[in-house]
Amino acid sequence: MQIFVDVFLIFILYFLFGYTHTFLSSKKIKNFIKNKFGNLIAFYRLSFNIISILLLALILKYAPRPDIIIYDLQNPYDLLILISQFLGLIGFFWSFKYLCASELIGIGQIKRWLRNEYDVEDLDERTTLNIRGPFKFVRHPIYFFSILFLISKPTMDLFYLITFICAVIYFYVGSIYEEKKLVDEYGKLYTQYQSIVPRILPLKIFKPYKIEKTI
Numbered sequence: 001m002q003i004f005v006d007v008f009l010i011f012i013l014y015f016l017f018g019y020t021h022t023f024l025s026s027k028k029i030k031n032f033i034k035n036k037f038g039n040l041i042a043f044y045r046l047s048f049n050i051i052s053i054l055l056l057a058l059i060l061k062y063a064p065r066p067d068i069i070i071y072d073l074q075n076p077y078d079l080l081i082l083i084s085q086f087l088g089l090i091g092f093f094w095s096f097k098y099l100c101a102s103e104l105i106g107i108g109q110i111k112r113w114l115r116n117e118y119d120v121e122d123l124d125e126r127t128t129l130n131i132r133g134p135f136k137f138v139r140h141p142i143y144f145f146s147i148l149f150l151i152s153k154p155t156m157d158l159f160y161l162i163t164f165i166c167a168v169i170y171f172y173v174g175s176i177y178e179e180k181k182l183v184d185e186y187g188k189l190y191t192q193y194q195s196i197v198p199r200i201l202p203l204k205i206f207k208p209y210k211i212e213k214t215i
Contacts, residue, residue: 003066003158010063010064010166011166014170015166017056018173021052021174022173022174024052025048025177026177042109042110045103045106045109046106063159065157066159068158069158070157070158070161078155081152082152084148085149087148088149088152092142094133095141095142098132099128100126103125103126104125106125127181131193136197138201139198139200140200147168147171147200150167172200
């Protein structure tokens with residue numbers, strides 16, 4: 001009985017994290033900050049990231065951890081699965097290369113605020129439409145490579161399995177919300193991209209989609 005209670009609590013904690021993360025990243029909240037605090041919106045992205053990391057750290061520290069092992073791979077399989085984990089890590093940084101790290105972290109917005117060369121709208125995160133590199137294979141390569149990294153674990157316990165399941169759900173639901181914003185911003189350009197390239201799972205590994213000729 002205690003195991004079911006623990007599992008339920010873990011799911012609830014991750015649900016609350018996902019809901020909070022999505023709510024704080026919504027346009028509604030950003031517009032409220034802009035209207036209420038004006039140019040202090042420059043600090044919002046960095047604050048958002050810090051809050052997200054702290055909330056996730058609290059879950060990992062205080063969530064119940066049922067003492068149940070799902071599997072424990074033995075040599076040489078434990079070493080073989082680390083290959084896919086390494087590929088996931090490499091792919092993550094490959095994907096990150098095509099994004100603006102300073103905007104994602106929130107440093108770029110603060111730099112613009114310090115230079116005093118902006119209007120309020122320019123202090124929000126600047127987005128870009130990427131159709132290069134891994135973005136030719138999937139629309140959300142960071143999510144794909146994160147999933148590959150997380151699933152490639154030599155020893156899987158119940159807490160980690162639930163964490164992985166919640167991460168996959170969060171990635172998929174989060175991609176829906178992200179793409180609504182991108183459609184609002186880029187319109188037909190992004191809907192064409194959606195019609196060509198799959199969301200998270202790459203269906204053509206060795207032959208990227210011919211995006212440049214289509215968009």
